[in-house]
Amino acid sequence: MSIDDITKNMTDTNRPVFSISVAAEMIGVSVHTLRMYEAEGLVFPHRTASSRRLYSHNDLHRLRCIRVMLDERGLNIAGIKAMMSLAPCWDIKNCALEDRMSCPAYIETTTPCWLVENKPRVCSEEECRNCPVYMELTLCGNMKLFLKRHWKQV
DNA sequence: ATTCTGACA
């Protein structure tokens, strides 16, 4: 299964469905904690017109993975972000050489690309929540598996 | 009734 296939499948589960209280209940954390994860840039749920958060199935999966990293793998928030910042976004997005050389995300090692400012058009024009770089990093912190899939070596 | 942002014993 290619990155494109995975991305396509995930789009279906990317719709806004759960309120923050329901999401918190399902994940087993407080609504406050959920807002904190968002403030840290680990996940960004949809927002209603009145700015209410609505979590998708993907968001829920992502949050479960975050809990695994936090509870079972000895990572803290900073560690999770550092790991996520290692995703080869330039390759996944087929970023032009001159673009990547001027992109902060290409150099950054502690901030995931979706939290970086001043990115080239290929990225600044797309909603990060719909970007494969963001959506793919939901594999429970298994960066190695993520890279294997990316390089199609599974 | 619920959620939002910001603040802090």
Next chain:
DNA sequence: TGTCAGGA
């Protein structure tokens, strides 16, 4: 991370 304020 919990909780309270003051709105929406």
